[in-house]
Structure formats: structure tokens, C-alpha cells
Amino acid sequence: MTASWAQSLPRPLAPPRTAILTSADLSFRQRVRDALTGLRWQVREADGGAETLACLDAAPAEAVILDSWLPDLEIGEFIAEFEKLHPGIDLVALGDLAASSRSMRSPRRNEVLFALRHGQEGDEVLGGDEAMNSGSVSCESPSGESANCAPVMPMREIEAQPSAPVRMLAPPVIIATRRQIESENFSGADFAAAPLRSGPSSACRLPEFIGTHPVMLEVSRRIRLVAGHRTSVLVQGPTGSGKELVARALHRLSPRSVRPFVALNCAAIPEALLEAELFGHSRGAFTGAVQGRVGRIEAAHGGTLFLDEIGEMPLACQAKLLRFVESGELQRVGDNELVKVDVRLIAATHRSLARLANEGAFRSDLYFRLSVFLLHTPSLSAHIDDLPRLTAHFLERMSQQSPAKSLSEEAQSRLLGHSWPGNVRELEHVLERAWILAEDRPRIGAAEIEFGEEYVTE
Numbered sequence: 001m002t003a004s005w006a007q008s009l010p011r012p013l014a015p016p017r018t019a020i021l022t023s024a025d026l027s028f029r030q031r032v033r034d035a036l037t038g039l040r041w042q043v044r045e046a047d048g049g050a051e052t053l054a055c056l057d058a059a060p061a062e063a064v065i066l067d068s069w070l071p072d073l074e075i076g077e078f079i080a081e082f083e084k085l086h087p088g089i090d091l092v093a094l095g096d097l098a099a100s101s102r103s104m105r106s107p108r109r110n111e112v113l114f115a116l117r118h119g120q121e122g123d124e125v126l127g128g129d130e131a132m133n134s135g136s137v138s139c140e141s142p143s144g145e146s147a148n149c150a151p152v153m154p155m156r157e158i159e160a161q162p163s164a165p166v167r168m169l170a171p172p173v174i175i176a177t178r179r180q181i182e183s184e185n186f187s188g189a190d191f192a193a194a195p196l197r198s199g200p201s202s203a204c205r206l207p208e209f210i211g212t213h214p215v216m217l218e219v220s221r222r223i224r225l226v227a228g229h230r231t232s233v234l235v236q237g238p239t240g241s242g243k244e245l246v247a248r249a250l251h252r253l254s255p256r257s258v259r260p261f262v263a264l265n266c267a268a269i270p271e272a273l274l275e276a277e278l279f280g281h282s283r284g285a286f287t288g289a290v291q292g293r294v295g296r297i298e299a300a301h302g303g304t305l306f307l308d309e310i311g312e313m314p315l316a317c318q319a320k321l322l323r324f325v326e327s328g329e330l331q332r333v334g335d336n337e338l339v340k341v342d343v344r345l346i347a348a349t350h351r352s353l354a355r356l357a358n359e360g361a362f363r364s365d366l367y368f369r370l371s372v373f374l375l376h377t378p379s380l381s382a383h384i385d386d387l388p389r390l391t392a393h394f395l396e397r398m399s400q401q402s403p404a405k406s407l408s409e410e411a412q413s414r415l416l417g418h419s420w421p422g423n424v425r426e427l428e429h430v431l432e433r434a435w436i437l438a439e440d441r442p443r444i445g446a447a448e449i450e451f452g453e454e455y456v457t458e
């Protein structure tokens with residue numbers, strides 16, 4: 001009696017499971033999210049890999065559901081980073097990544113792989129019964145027994161009736177590919193087939209950074225790790241080596257990317273004007289201030305402030321910046337009102353800020369606050385192996401404006417023999433100049449490769 005009474009009582013619901021759904025495709029995200037919410041999953045969404053890692057930092061989840069393409073990271077590199085940072089969280093691979101029937105048949109596998117596939121014409125979502133009935137997939141529970149898998153709705157039907165209740169998977173333990181990824185079966189052939197993966201060395205390159213030299217891959221790796229945090233970053237490196245590119249990538253990969261990225265070159269503004277430019281000023285604050293103006297810091301509210309050539313900032317301005325960094329509040333020049341501003345600070349310099357601080361030319365308290373995370377952009381000579389790729393990239397970009405040109409072997413040797421004091425920017429300019437000098441010829445010769453002022457004849 002007691003037993004039957006107990007059986008008739010509604011069973012308490014298990015707490016919802018939590019997942020982060022990672023895809024750059026909004027409508028795809030919406031469909032998968034709706035389906036999972038119906039299965040009592042609590043789903044948070046992320047656009048790309050960096051945002052996913054930032055989401056996991058903010059609050060844990062039981063699973064990450066991953067599309068087969070990420071806008072910011074190579075998929076293999078994201079998975080490697082994810083595995084390192086979150087070995088206990090399931091990774092649910094969608095799309096091409098999970099659609100390999102070969103990996104599904106693998107006798108090594110002891111977890112069920114249910115794969116949702118993007119709705120290509122004629123494709124269906126692969127699922128339990130359907131796949132088992134077709135005989136193409138062996139469907140096992142984690143313990144190795146046959147699982148009771150519910151049929152899955154074909155993706156084209158989900159698309160046709162977006163509000164229809166979808167029985168996607170039951171029980172809602174979706175995919176545990178973690179173990180698969182560890183197996184050679186998944187990490188080998190399946191990733192080799194991924195369209196964005198061109199080789200192990202390119203696995204962690206950010207799209208804006210051309211080149212696969214380890215020093216550049218390390219730059220990309222560090223950018224990805226710190227992008228999602230509010231941490232101040234100091235970028236050091238010689239002129240033209242990509243410091244601003246780093247700052248923009250940090251902003252792009254951060255949750256602040258929808259807010260402004262404001263850059264200020266501290267060396268380009270006269271000392272007398274720099275303070276007003278940074279902090280803004282009230283009307284009449286100084287001769288010529290006919291109206292009040294918001295400064296660059298306020299203009300970056302919610303976003304990122306990039307202070308280039310921070311080593312050139314005068315000490316008086318450094319003191320004011322330090323006050324702002326410590327309190328998050330600023331005063332416009334000529335104004336007593338305190339304004340609260342939320343910015344992420346990225347500073348850059350081609351000099352050693354630590355040395356400037358030692359010499360007393362830079363405030364060491366400000367240095368320590370700006371350099372919580374350090375990034376170094378190497379000189380081009382330190383990653384000279386990337387020169388052919390960088391060259392191809394710039395020539396390709398120029399060919400979008402006029403007919404394509406290539407480099408003769410002599411021109412290539414000339415480029416390789418140069419020391420590149422102006423780094424990647426110098427390469428960009430040398431190629432642009434050579435392109436013009438080659439006129440209508442499709443091949444750029446050694447004579448067209450000119451460095452600096454060497455063409456000037458007295």
C-alpha cells in the first residue's frame with residue numbers, strides 16, 4: 001500500500017542540467033537552446049571559444065555544446081585548451097565534428113555519441129533508434145550496455161516548425177565526447193578533416209595573426225587566455241610588430257566587443273593637451289575650451305581603452321591616470337564632479353616600461369597596475385619563418401584592388417636577406433611600394449624591392 005502510494009506521488013524533479021551552447025550562428029543556437037530547454041537544460045550561450053571560457057570562469061556548467069566552427073579560435077586548439085582547463089566538463093560536439101560514423105562505430109568508445117548535424121539538404125539528425133535501426137551505429141550506454149535511445153527529429157523538421165516540441169534526445173545525457181577526444185580515433189582523422197585545421201602548428205593561431213612560428217602562436221594563446229577577463233594588459237614590442245593588432249584582438253574576443261574600442265597614442269598629443277584629451281574638460285576650463293568635451297576614457301565606457309606609447313606619457317598625467325585606475329572615477333579638467341567609468345585598459349609601448357620605472361621616468365605604481373598581464377609582440381626577425389606567409393597575405397590583399405602579382409625568386413631572396421627594423425609594418429610598405437613599381441607586370445622583380453631610403457640618390 002505504502003509502496004503504491006509512494007509510486008503515485010509525483011516524483012521530485014531533478015535539478016536542471018546546465019550547459020553552455022557555443023555557436024556563432026544565432027538561429028542555430030536558438031533552435032538547439034529551445035530543444036534543450038524543453039528537456040530541462042539551463043542553457044547559456046556563447047558566440048565563440050573565448051566567450052565560452054569566460055562563461056565557464058564566471059559560473060561552471062555540466063557541458064559545453066560546441067558547433068563545428070568557431071569565429072575566433074581553431075576548433076582543435078579550443079578543445080585542447082578546454083580539456084586542460086575543464087577536464088570534468090562534458091564536451092558535446094555538434095555538426096561535422098561529431099558526424100563521423102567511423103568514430104561512432106569505434107569499438108574503443110564506451111559513451112554514446114548522439115550527433116546533431118546542421119540541416120544540410122537531405123541530412124537528418126543522427127540519433128538513437130534511427131541510427132541503430134539503420135544499422136550504422138552501435139548505440140551503447142556509458143557502461144557499455146545498449147541504451148534506450150529515443151528517435152530524434154530531423155533538423156529540417158525542426159527548421160520547418162521552430163516552435164514544435166522537439167524530442168531530441170532521451171535521456172538528456174547527450175554526448176560525452178571527452179573520452180573520444182582522448183582516443184586517437186577522434187583526435188586523428190576527424191580533426192584532420194576539419195576545414196579550419198591546416199596542421200598542428202596552426203591550431204591556436206588567431207585569424208588576424210598571419211604566421212605559425214611558435215612565438216606568434218604564444219601571442220595568440222595568451223590573447224585568448226586573457227581576453228575574457230577585465231585584467232589590464234601591457235603589450236610590449238618593437239615598432240610595427242602588431243601591438244595594436246593585439247589590443248584589437250583582445251577587445252574582439254572580450255565580452256566588451258559590443259562596446260567601443262578607443263585608442264589614444266600618448267606620443268602623438270602635445271603634453272599640454274593630453275590630460276584634456278584623456279579625461280575630457282568642462283566649458284571654459286582653458287583658453288579655447290568654448291564647450292565641454294568628453295575625454296577618451298569616458299568615450300570607452302563599457303569597452304576597451306588602448307593607450308599606445310604609454311611610456312611617453314608625462315608624469316603629471318600618469319598621476320591622474322593612476323588615480324583613475326585605482327578608483328574607477330575621473331574628474332574632467334576644470335570640473336569637480338567625479339564620474340564613474342568602466343573601462344578595460346590595454347597599454348602598449350616599444351620601450352621597456354620596467355626599465356623606465358627603474359630610472360624614474362615612469363611611475364612604478366602605475367607600471368604594476370598596467371602590467372597585470374604582459375604580452376610581447378616579437379620583432380619580425382624573431383619569426384622570420386613567417387615571412388613567406390605574411391608576404392602572401394599582403395599580396396593577396398593587394399590583388400583585391402588590381403590584378404594579382406607574384407614575386408620572382410630574386411625578390412624573395414632579397415626580402416629574406418633584410419633585417420626588418422620596421423617589422424611587419426615595414427614588410428607591408430615594402431610590398432606596397434614594389435607593387436606600384438612593378439606597374440602592369442604580373443611579377444615583382446628584385447629591382448622593385450626597395451628598403452627605406454636606399455633609392456634616394458644624392
Ligand SMILES: Nc1ncnc2c1ncn2[C@@H]1O[C@H](COP(=O)(O)OP(=O)(O)OP(=O)(O)O)[C@@H](O)[C@H]1O
Nearest residue numbers: 208209210238239240241242243244245350424425
Ligand atoms: N602577425 C601579423 N599578421 C598580420 N599582420 C600583422 C601582424 N603583425 C603586424 N601586422 C600588421 O602590421 C601593421 C602594424 O601593426 P600594428 O600597428 O599593430 O603595430 P604596432 O606594434 O602597434 O606599431 P607601432 O609601435 O608603430 O604603434 C598593421 O597593418 C598590422 O595589421
